[in-house]
Amino acid sequence: MFKKLEGIRYQLIGSYLYAVYFSLLIIALILFFTHSVIQPIWLSVEAIILALIVTALTLSLVGLYVMFRQGGNVKDRLQELSIFIATLSEGKFNATLLMKESKDEFSTLGHELNDLAHKVKGQVKSLERMAEEKSEYAKQAHLAATVEERQRLARDLHDAVSQQLFALSMMSQATSKIIDEKPEQAKEQVEEISQMALQAQNEMRALLLHLRPVHLSGESLHEGIDRLIEELKQRCSIQFKVDVDSELQLSQAKEEHIFRIAQESLSNALRHANASNIELRIKEKDLIYIYISDDGDGFNLDEQMNAKASYGLNSIKERCEEIGGTFDIKSKHGEGTYIDIRIPK
Structure with a gap:
């Protein structure tokens, strides 16, 4: 509930009430000063207090209604801008923000956002054209890249699968030597060997996946x-x-x-x-x-x-x-x- 009170509508209402009560304070000071110094017959303390109460109630009620309506309008227009920005962030650059026929700051901001969406859409089209061109260049460079890819696969085989196979070989030899004397330890090592073999198998599958044509x-x-x-x-x-x-x-x-x-x-x-x-x-x-x-x-x-x-x-x-x-x-x-x-x- 308190978080809701931080909205733009309630901030506008708060600013209005602040202005009303500050103005009433100034008016009260002037009236009391007049009553004390000039002392007109018609200006009594009771009249001053009554006038201030009636004025405060009237301005507060009327102002609250007007500012609540006006704040709601501001909130709705801000929400339209927020939804439009969220739409653009999702990549929907074909969207257009429909603005009311007015010349205020919201309309100006809306037109600027529409222009921005149009420019971004054009940039996306440019990126697509560049992607098309890059695709053609990639086909032409495919043969040259084959050697580099083979070198990378060779490094991956050495760094991953080859080292794992070497470790499997060493552990297998160690396990075969203790299988009779320490069967429990040998069992644990066999399970570890199984996990290493599975990992090496996954590495090979991934490398084979890379061998498919791009x-x-x-x-x-x-x-x-x-x-x-x-x-x-x-x-x-x-x-x-x-x-x-x-x-x-x-x-x-x-x-x-x-x-x-x-x-x-x-x-x-x-x-x-x-x-x-x-x-x-x-x-x-x-x-x-x-x-x-x-x-x-x-x-x-x-x-x-x-x-x-x-x-x-x-x-x-x-x-x-x-x-x-x-x-x-x-x-x-x-x-x-x-x-x-x-x-x-």
């Missing part, structure tokens, strides 16, 4: 993601829940960016999340909505986004921004990861 190669986005998920189902025990709109009408550049975003997100989940279930939804309404979640280990978002290991997340964010979209990610240790992406059509 482009859809003539497929629709729906077909490309379906084929990607089917391949993953054959290679791992993770449960996938996929819902992709089959009637998406997108440019080739946007389809390729969205496909790469999905590919990168699934790769991150396979390598780091240790998840049992992954959900992927792509829907078209007033925007393109992309939702990706897993029930894995989760992580500290602030630490991860600032770490060198966050290359995958930063790559997803950059791809999203290149086509004018917004990127939001939520994660917490033990509660999984949730990615929410919205891209203008």
Whole structure:
């Protein structure tokens, strides 16, 4: 209730009452001074008090009504501006704020916001054209990038899978030597070996996922993601829940960016999340909505986004921004990861 009293309507009412009572104080001082110094017959103390009470009640009641109505009008117009700004923040740059025929500050601000929305819409179109051009350049540079990608995969194999396999080999040899003398310790080491083997397997699946072509190669986005998920189902025990709109009408550049975003997100989940279930939804309404979640280990978002290991997340964010979209990610240790992406059509 007290928070509501902080609204613009009640601030206007408070300012009005302050002005009324301050004015009454000045009037009271003048009347009492006149009564004391000049001492007119008609001006008695009782008359002064009665006049002040009647004036205070009248001005307060009439003023409260007028200011409540006027404050409500100001509040409604501010709310219209707030809703319009929230609409723009969601990427709906086609929206237009309808303003009343007036020349006050609210109308001026509304026209400026409409101009801003128009300019941002033009910038988004420019970003889309740049994305189209970048897509063409990316195809031309694909052969040159192949060598670099092979080198990166070689480093990943050495840093992750190769080291894990070496550790498995060492632990297996150590376990074989103590299996008769210390069966309980050997059992624990076997379980640890099993976990390391599973992690190495997930690393290999993620690296194999990166070996897929970046482009859809003539497929629709729906077909490309379906084929990607089917391949993953054959290679791992993770449960996938996929819902992709089959009637998406997108440019080739946007389809390729969205496909790469999905590919990168699934790769991150396979390598780091240790998840049992992954959900992927792509829907078209007033925007393109992309939702990706897993029930894995989760992580500290602030630490991860600032770490060198966050290359995958930063790559997803950059791809999203290149086509004018917004990127939001939520994660917490033990509660999984949730990615929410919205891209203008």
